Amino acid sequence: MEITQVYGWLVDGHGRVMARxxxxxWGLPGGTPELYDSDRVATLVREVDEEVQVRIADPVYLGYQEVLHPNHRSHAQLRMVARITELLPRRPxxxxxxxxxxxxxxxxxxxxxxxWGPSTEGQAECARRIAEARWGLPVMSPTAGPALD
Structure with a gap:
């Protein structure tokens, strides 16, 4: 099945998630795999740098959702969770x-x-559990309020 999208639940040190x-x-940062991407992690790293200018570490595969089209081939949208390591200056x-x-x-x-509906709730819960267990992040009660730029 063709992978048409790689998006990430990106979590900072305060337990907050980044949205674009x-x-x-609102959307999750990520995008379309390109031929020059060595793998799907490379796609996520490139796309989050291009879209929201962040560096990430330790991406973990959450799964995919299959998109069914009656007159087209089905395709997959991958989801990952990763830890934000750096916020970079904004650029187009x-x-x-x-x-x-x-x-x-x-x-x-x-x-x-x-x-985005019920399927997103399951993704968020998996991402939340990984961020808490793997990186010790305070996702149930973030230590900083929302930040927008």
Whole structure:
């Protein structure tokens, strides 16, 4: 099955998740695999740098959701969770020339902003558990409030 999307639940040291805001719509950072990406982790690393200018470490594969189209081939959208290690200065996304908004907020706030439905709740819960167990991050009660830029 073709992979058409690699998105990440990116968690900072305060237990907050990063969302990308574009034209008022919330999304997870990530994007489309390119032929020059060595693997799907490379896709995520490149895309989050391009879209929201962050560096990440220790990405963990969460799974994928299969997208079914009646007149087209099915495809997969991969999801990962990773730890944010650095926020970089803002710059335009080379794909479209825009500087996307980025927000760091609690998992619940990001879920509300995304409004992607029940499948997203399961992804968020898996990402939350990994961030807490693997990296010791305070995801149930972030140690800083929301930040938008």
């Amino acid at each position: 805001i574009d034209d008022g719509h 996304d080379p794909d479209n020339g825009r500087i996307h908004g980025r927000i760091l907020a609690s998992f619940d706030a990001v879920l509300d902003g995304l409004n």
